Amino acid sequence: MPSAQVRSVTFVPADDSGVARIVIDRPDDPVNAMDLRVVEDFAAAIVAARAAAPRGLIVASGKDGRFVAGADLSLLSGGSRIEIERAIRAFQQVLNDLAALPFTTVAAINGAAIGGGLELALACDRRIIADAPSARVGLTETRLGLVPGAGGTQRLPRLIGLVRALDVILNARTLAPRRALRAGIVDEVVHPAVLLKAAADHALRDRKQKPRGGATAVERATTWLPPVRAFALRQARSRVLAETKGRYPAPLAAIDAIATGLAKGMAAGLDAEARALGELAVGGTGKNLVALALLTLHQRKAVLQGLGRARPIAAVGVVGLGFMGSGIAQAAAAGGLRVRARDRDAAAVAKGLSTIRQLTAEAAKKGVFERREAARIVGRITGGPDLAGFSGADLVIEAVFEELATKQRVVEELEQVLRPDAVIASNTSALPIAEIARRARAPERVVGMHFFSPVHRMPLIEVVRSARADPDAIATAVAAAHALGKTAIVVGDGAGFYTTRVLSVMIGEAFAMLAEGADIEAIDRAMVEFGWPVGPLQEVDEVGLEVAAHAGETVAKARGITPPTIVNALVAEGFKGKAKGGGFYRYSGRRRTPNPRVRELVGVDSRPVVEDIAERLTLALVNEAARCLDERVLRSPAEGDLGAVLGFGFPPFLGGPFRYADALGDGVVASLERLAAAHGDRFAPANALRSRRPFFRV
Structure with a gap:
């Protein structure tokens, strides 16, 4: 006979003390993502717990270092609004049943409790969290274009107060254990070894009580008094509209659900929450952001397809301790790797190590690391003015000045001291890896690892594969990216690879419009209004x-075209960027004004623009991205979208250049042909677009 299906959630009867447990251990998922089976099994476990009537109940995970990482996002892909709403109402009812149990319930949080995982914990009477690096709590749904759907918008304000809850939900914050304790989300932080014992103690000792709505009288007044609450909600809406320009509907929907629940009661709030989630999940923004999240999750495995076997990595070398190199060294140490760094002299090394300490201390203040872990991170890094200590490195990342001869010399020096199986990675944004490796004795072990600035914030690494690269070396670079907590894409070699190439094309088109008479501010304003974080000319100033x-x-050299002259003309006059005398703008404190010298150097008077600036610039980038797919610089549209959104800020609500092209349909080719007729063959649609085959299945 076939064996019974293994349950994802199990009720464990009370021990001698009278404390029972509900254990979540989804067999087919390493992070206990909540799917329909988990919800059904959880409902059955609650029924069993109610029937058993223990003195107290612990809700725990059966996985080491992992609690519940949230809902299984695949549930939202392809479902109708009604189907999604029905599923979320079922989860709401299960958590209502958990909250209504007549004995004290305690969530023993041993890892990440994110989204639905925290909502589950909020339905318990108490929350105890392990003092562990993997332990985090947060409601991150607005980052996905959604709202918390299983009571998060209702229970969190009642627990910690309206203002604190708005901050957590609208900013999609994740909090480390001690920050969660200070916020009032958890009740105690304990050593992982005693987590279950501490939870059992609370289950026996504590009594059920109604949430207060905040720790202070002011917090409680803001939560419960209608006039004060209305003022706080108005302020929150104003801030959201100022930040999102109305492009992201989820934060406003979350505010509405919170307001409904506090004014009309929990049942009305849960109803508003479920309806909002159903509508957002099938809307364009929600679908694109969820698709990006799923791509990011799938990419961890997909990126390794077609590669070799990654070599073990325990020790990393970093050559060059400027701002980028310091960020790389800090990220490697934060990933648990030993780091040996080198710069030109002792003073440069000391400055780099000081930057690392500062970055780590700031992260600790923000709760990214606990203070003890911050000290361990700094302790994993040593440095010196030579290559002493590099012989044991498994991977060395050079982050020296972006100049070919300098990088070639560094590679030659490294080959004198490294083991034959050690991988050498160049952090270059544009130089072909084959050229950097041209004078190497073993060019097959030289790869590209293009980090983005600032390293501690940017989640992408572009791993560059030259024609001669060893597949094992590429796999090792990808494994290193994962160890650093980054998403990796693998791209083909060539000038600018993928991200720099397509971004340079868009910026070059902005220079062309500038030469046609478009205003600096008009160009940047159009792109920001379209959804880019900054305009292309301001971006140039900030990069340098x-x-x-x-x-x-x-x-430009690789494409056989003449590079724009305006940037070098500004550099020649001392305008080298925001922090170096200005550039396309002049800067005075926080004030930014267009640099009048730009118009003089361009030699064309300003004139009104009669075409859609954002369409022209964005479609130039989309077309170049499609060319990268045609030329196999990109392996897939998925990596193209991830690279654009995570690497240089393509508007996330559009999903990336390829998903945006799908949304435009036949219109993308028609628009490019119109632009080509007006501005030249550079807008001729790429073959991948001309085929009119969608890049993604609907």
């Missing part, structure tokens, strides 16, 4: 004009 000029010239 010398860096931007080098990247642009490298890409």
Whole structure:
């Protein structure tokens, strides 16, 4: 006979003390993501617990270091609004049943309790969390274009107060254990070894009580008094609209659900929550953001397809301790790796190590690391002015000046001291890896690892595979990216690879519009209004004009076109960027004004623009991304979308250049042909677009 299906949630009868347990251990998922089977099994476990009537109940995970990481996002893919709403109401009812149990319930949080995982914990009477690096709590649904759907918008304000709850939900915050304790989300932080014992003690000792709505009188007044509450909600709506420009509906929907629940009661709030989630999940923004999240999750395995076997990595070398190199060293140490760093002299090394300490201390203040872990991170990094200590490195990342001869010399020096199986990675944004490795004795072990600035914030690493690269070396670079907590994409070699190449094309088109008479502010304003974080000309200022000029010239040379002259002209006059005398803008404190010298150097008077600036610039980028797919610089549209959104800020609500092209349908080719007729063959649609085959299945 076939064996019975293993349950995802199990009720464990009370021990001698009278405390029972509900254990969540989804057999087919490492992070206990909540799917329909988990919800059904959880409902059955609650029924069993109610019937058993223990003195207290612990809700725990059966996985080491992992609690419940949230809902299984695949449930939202392809479902109708009614189906999604029905599923979320079922989860709400299960958590209502958990909250209504007549004995004290305690969530023993041993890892990440994110989204639905925290909502489950909020339905318990108490929450005890392990003092562990993997332990985090948060409601991150708005980052996915959704709202918390299983009571998060209702129970969190009642627990910690309206203002604190708005901050957590609208900013999609995740909190480390001690920050969660200070916020009032958890009741105690304990050593992982005694988590279950501490939870049992609370289950026996504590009594059920109604949430107070905040720790202080002011917090409680803001939560419960209608006039004060209305003021706080108005302020929250104003801030959201100012930040999102109305492009992201989820934060406003979350505010509405919170307001409904506090004014009309929990049942009305839960109803508003479920309806909002159903509507958002099938809307364009929600579908695109969920698709991006799923791509990010799937990419961890998908990126390794077609590669070799990754070599074990325990020790990393970093050459160059400027801002990028310091960020790379800190990220490697935060990933648990030993780091040996080198710069040109003792003073440069000391400055780099000081930057690392500062980055780590700031992260600890924000709750990214606990203070003890921050000290361990700094302790994993040593440095010196030579390559002493590099012989044991499994991977060395060079982050020296973006100049070919310098990088080639570093590779030659490294080959003198490294083991034959050690991988050498170049952090370059534009220089072809084959050229960097041209003078190497073993060019097959030289790869690209393009980090993005600032390293501690940017989640992407572009791993570059030259024609001669060893598949094992590429796999090792990908494994290193994962160890650093980054998402990796693998791209083909060539000037600018993928991200720098397509971004340079868009910025080059902005320079062309500038030469046609478009205003600096008009160009940047149009792109920001479209959804980009900053305009292309402001981006050049922030990156630095010398860096931007080098990247642009490298890409232009490879494409056989003349690079724009305006950037070098500004550099020649001392305008090198925001922190170096200004660039396309002049800067005075926080004030930014267009640099009048730009118009003089361009030699064309300003004139009104009669075409859609954002369409022209964004479609130039989309077309170049499609060319990268045609030329196999990109392996897939998925990696193209991840690279664009995570690497340089393509508007996330559009899903990425390829998903955006799908949304435009036949219109993308028609628009490009119109632009080609007006501005030249550079807008001729790429073959991948001309085929009119969708990049993603609907």
